Amino acid sequence: xxxxxxxxxxxxxxELLSEIxxxxxxxxxxxxxxxxxxxxxxxxxxxxxxxxIWMPDTDGVTLLKEWQRDGLLTMPVIMMSGHATIDTAVEAxxxxxxxxxxxxxxxQKLLKAVQAGLARGQEVVRAPVLAPRPAALPPAEExxxxxxxxxxxxxxxxxxIAVARGSGxxxxxxxxxDLPLREARDAFERMYFEHHLGREGGSMTRVAEKTGLExxxxxxxxxxxxxxxxxxxxxxQQA
Numbered sequence: 001x002x003x004x005x006x007x008x009x010x011x012x013x014x015e016l017l018s019e020i021x022x023x024x025x026x027x028x029x030x031x032x033x034x035x036x037x038x039x040x041x042x043x044x045x046x047x048x049x050x051x052x053i054w055m056p057d058t059d060g061v062t063l064l065k066e067w068q069r070d071g072l073l074t075m076p077v078i079m080m081s082g083h084a085t086i087d088t089a090v091e092a093x094x095x096x097x098x099x100x101x102x103x104x105x106x107x108q109k110l111l112k113a114v115q116a117g118l119a120r121g122q123e124v125v126r127a128p129v130l131a132p133r134p135a136a137l138p139p140a141e142e143x144x145x146x147x148x149x150x151x152x153x154x155x156x157x158x159x160x161i162a163v164a165r166g167s168g169x170x171x172x173x174x175x176x177x178d179l180p181l182r183e184a185r186d187a188f189e190r191m192y193f194e195h196h197l198g199r200e201g202g203s204m205t206r207v208a209e210k211t212g213l214e215x216x217x218x219x220x221x222x223x224x225x226x227x228x229x230x231x232x233x234x235x236x237q238q239a
Contacts, residue, residue, distance in 0.1 A: 002047035002118050005029045007037040007063075008080065009055045013103070017050060020107055021114070034058035041067065045075045048117045051097075053081035053088060061088065064095050074181045076117035080105065094220055190225045202229045 004026050006017045011032070018028045029046065031037040034057050040046070053060040060079060067073040079092045082103030089100040098120060099113050179187065193207070200206040207229075208215045222229060 001025045001027060003027045003029065004114070005031065005037065005040050005046040005049045007031045007034070007049065007055070007060070008052040009033060010052075013052070013080075017110070020110065024111065024114075026114075034060075034063045037063060038066075041072055045072070047075060047121055048114060049075055049077045050101075050114075051077055051079055053079055053084045053092070061092050061095070064092060064097060068096050071180070071182050074185075076121045078113055078117055093217075094224075186225060189221070190227055193222060193225065193227050197227070197229050204229060 004021055006014055006021070006028055008014050008017070009032050014030045014032065018030060021028050029040050031040050033055055037049075037051070051060045051064065060081075064073070064077060064079075067077075073096045076098040077096065078099045078101060079089065079097045080101045080103060081088070084100070084102075092100060098117050101110065101113055177184070193211070196207045196210050200210065204215055204218060208218050211218065213221065
């Protein structure tokens with residue numbers, strides 16, 4: 001069972017989604033505008049948000065930007081609209097929305113999107129993250145560029161673990177669970193994509209195949225994370 005927040009100014013839509021999701025065993029919280037959605041988010045992050053784009057007080061894209069700006073976009077968000085343009089859908093995806101559903105929403109399409117969103121949320125929660133670099137290092141180490149494969153591992157403790165990157169590669173990196181979830185997710189995703197870009201020589205086509213992402217989504221994700229494929233590929237060739 002998941003906690004799902006449904007934000008829509010149409011009572012009929014809210015009641016229909018609540019009934020469908022409730023029948024699937026989910027706990028549903030309803031909000032009819034952005035202010036109620038803010039209040040619901042302030043009580044804790046839901047497992048998933050279904051967010052209408054066109055609302056009378058604040059539109060869904062603006063609310064999405066607020067959550068992204070304030071570090072509150074820690075849950076998957078699926079946008080909904082019966083009148084949105086392609087540009088609006090692309091903008092929402094760029095900000096951080098996971099998916100976009102066009103009204104009227106078919107039940108099977110809704111359930112499939114919700115299932116994918118919840119699965120993505122669980123992946124983020126389980127994802128390990130990079131440990132902060134030690135504050136004090138000898139001059140020689142301080143001058144050297146950071147490298148996941150070259151730095152020695154710190155002792156394993158209660159708040160971090162050591163794992164291998166890739167099967168049979170022997171590359172190791174330290175992980176910590178002390179960062180805020182959003183920073184943890186970004187750190188892990190940055191490491192994940194840099195790893196695959198390095199293995200594939202910067203080929204976006206092969207990385208898209210390896211990661212299961214469409215090229216357009218992959219480009220947006222790399223830009224959001226600040227990963228530059230061209231520079232990374234050049235760096236690996238020089239190494």
